[in-house]
Structure formats: C-alpha cells, structure tokens
Amino acid sequence: MLGYVAKRILATIPVMLIVAVFVFLMLRLAPGDPAAVIAGDYATTEDVERIREQLGLNEPIPVQLAQWVGQLAQGDLGQSIFSKKPVTELIGQRIEPTLLLALTTILFSVLVAVPLGTLAAWRAGSFVDRGVMMFSVGGFSVPVFVLGYILIYVLAIQLKMMPVQGYKSPFTEGIGPFLYHITLPTLTLSVIFIALIARMTRASVIEVLEEDYIRTARAKGQSEFKILLRHALRNAAVPIVTVIGIGIALLIGGVVVTESVYNIPGLGRLVLDAVLARDYPIIQGLILFFSFIYIMINLLIDLSYTLFDPRIRY
Numbered sequence: 558m559l560g561y562v563a564k565r566i567l568a569t570i571p572v573m574l575i576v577a578v579f580v581f582l583m584l585r586l587a588p589g590d591p592a593a594v595i596a597g598d599y600a601t602t603e604d605v606e607r608i609r610e611q612l613g614l615n616e617p618i619p620v621q622l623a624q625w626v627g628q629l630a631q632g633d634l635g636q637s638i639f640s641k642k643p644v645t646e647l648i649g650q651r652i653e654p655t656l657l658l659a660l661t662t663i664l665f666s667v668l669v670a671v672p673l674g675t676l677a678a679w680r681a682g683s684f685v686d687r688g689v690m691m692f693s694v695g696g697f698s699v700p701v702f703v704l705g706y707i708l709i710y711v712l713a714i715q716l717k718m719m720p721v722q723g724y725k726s727p728f729t730e731g732i733g734p735f736l737y738h739i740t741l742p743t744l745t746l747s748v749i750f751i752a753l754i755a756r757m758t759r760a761s762v763i764e765v766l767e768e769d770y771i772r773t774a775r776a777k778g779q780s781e782f783k784i785l786l787r788h789a790l791r792n793a794a795v796p797i798v799t800v801i802g803i804g805i806a807l808l809i810g811g812v813v814v815t816e817s818v819y820n821i822p823g824l825g826r827l828v829l830d831a832v833l834a835r836d837y838p839i840i841q842g843l844i845l846f847f848s849f850i851y852i853m854i855n856l857l858i859d860l861s862y863t864l865f866d867p868r869i870r871y
Contacts, residue, residue: 580840581621585618592605633645638838647839648846653728654816654822655821655823659812661743666754667801669755670755674762675759678762693753701811704745705814705818719740720737742821750808761793768792771788771789794865795862798858798861799858805854809851828840
C-alpha cells in the first residue's frame with residue numbers, strides 16, 4: 558500500500574510538468590501582446606519594446622520556458638505583471654472563498670445526490686425514478702451562469718430570501734453571515750454536481766440490486782433499508798466515488814463562472830481578471846494550482862477504494 562502511494566505521488570511530477578509546458582506554450586502562442594496591453598493604447602513602439610525587454614518576452618520560447626520551469630522548481634510562480642505582487646501571495650489572499658465554496662458544494666451535493674440516486678434505483682421505473690432522471694438531464698442542460706441568474710432573480714430579487722452578491726468570511730464575520738451569503742452560490746454550483754452523482758448512483762445501485770447476494774439478504778428477512786445501506790450502496794460505492802472525482806473538474810470550472818456571477822473575491826474572479834488583463838504569471842499559476850488540486854483529489858479517491866471494497870488491493 559505504501560509503495561503504491563509513493564508511486565502515485567511520484568507519478569504526479571511528470572503530469573504536472575506536462576501541464577506546465579502545455580499552459581506555457583498555449584499562453585505564449587495565443588494572439589496578442591501582453592507588453593502592448595501593459596503599455597496602453599497611447600504607447601509608442603519604443604515603450605512597448607522596453608516592456609517586452611523587461612518581461613523577457615524577447616527571449617526565445619525555449620529560454621523563457623527553461624527560466625519558468627526553474628522558478629517553479631523553487632516554488633516561485635512568478636510575479637503579477639500589473640499588481641507587481643507574487644502570484645503565490647495573490648492565491649493565498651483569494652483561496653479561502655473558493656475552497657469554502659467548493660467544500661460546501663461537495664458536501665451538499667453528496668448528501669443530496671447519493672440518497673436521491675439510491676431512492677431512484679430502489680424504485681426503478683416509478684414516478685420517483687423518472688423525476689430524478691428528468692432532474693439529472695435538466696441539471697446537465699442548464700449552464701451554470703443561466704441557473705445563477707435565475708436563482709438570483711427568484712430567491713434574491715423577488716422573494717428577498719438571500720443576498721444578491723457578496724461573501725462573508727466565517728473566521729471574521731461568523732458562521733451565520735457566511736452561510737447566508739454562500740447558500741445561493743452553493744445551490745447554483747451544486748445542480749450539475751448533484752445531477753452527475755445521482756445518475757451514477759442510480760445506475761450503480763440498480764446493477765448491485767440484481768446480484769445474488771441481494772436476493773439472499775432479502776430471503777433472510779433483512780429490511781430494505783439495511784439491504785440498501787449495508788449491501789447495495791457499499792458495493793456500488795467505487796463507481797460513485799470515481800464519478801465524484803470526475804466531477805471535481807466540473808466543480809473547478811464552475812467556480813470560475815459562479816464567483817463572477819455572485820461577485821465572490823475568490824480564485825475564479827482572479828482567473829477572470831487575469832485573462833482579461835493577459836497577466837500571464839497569474840494565469841499560469843492558477844492553472845497549475847487547479848491541476849495540482851485535481852490530481853491530489855483523484856489520488857485520495859483512488860486510495861479510498863480499499864475502504865469501500867476490501868477485494869481491491871494495490
């Protein structure tokens with residue numbers, strides 16, 4: 558087990574290196590000149606050239622890449638072109654809202670989707686099952702920003718139940734104001750996540766319910782609740798946990814849009830501002846940070862397989 562963990566951790570290094578090279582080349586080869594953006598509309602050719610020299614943009618691409626990888630090896634993600642602050646400092650300032658929004662979304666989605674998918678599997682073909690499937694299809698079909706504006710209009714503007722925008726830290730403002738402001742973004746971001754997990758839970762539990770040991774448990778007189786919880790859901794947990802890991806990618810992308818809709822000062826807003834300003838160091842640093850989080854979460858999910866299914870050994 559320890560050997561497998563060590564191998565998986567070491568395997569993340571070349572993956573992160575490939576991601577870093579891809580991000581670097583993608584941004585450098587994209588149309589547009591960051592030096593011209595920084596200089597402004599009224600800058601002369603000499604001004605633009607001077608800024609390019611300061612940023613090292615006149616160096617060949619391989620040289621720029623080697624310098625950047627060397628900085629990454631030292632834990633240096635670079636410095637913002639506009640704010641002149643280290644990228645790590647900017648990430649540290651914005652990470653709290655994003656992580657808490659992601660955490661509340663994951664917890665709420667799992668607590669809702671797993672029972673919902675299990676219920677649909679137990680009542681397969683019934684009105685409840687069809688209702689869950691309709692919700693899943695709708696959850697995949699509606700874009701996050703559209704759902705966000707609908708919820709704002711209904712719950713915030715019309716019913717005045719929640720604030721339209723903003724964020725309150727639970728560490729400085731308290732749990733109450735935090736939950737009051739984070740509920741609407743969490744609902745917005747959870748819909749597609751719930752749809753994904755509920756659909757996979759239903760399919761996995763239905764497959765397990767057809768196994769012989771489920772019929773044996775029923776023949777022994779065990780209750781349906783015990784059969785679903787102890788036998789069906791546990792044996793169906795591996796694909797469910799796997800799809801939760803896949804959903805993390807959707808969650809990361811949804812955070813960027815959701816934070817923009819609800820004016821939350823997190824990493825999503827930082828991504829959007831950096832893209833509009835063509836601030837290369839921030840964009841590169843954030844993509845690498847999100848990639849690292851995604852890889853680590855998938856590693857934890859792989860390791861959790863042995864907890865749900867003792868037959869799995871690494």
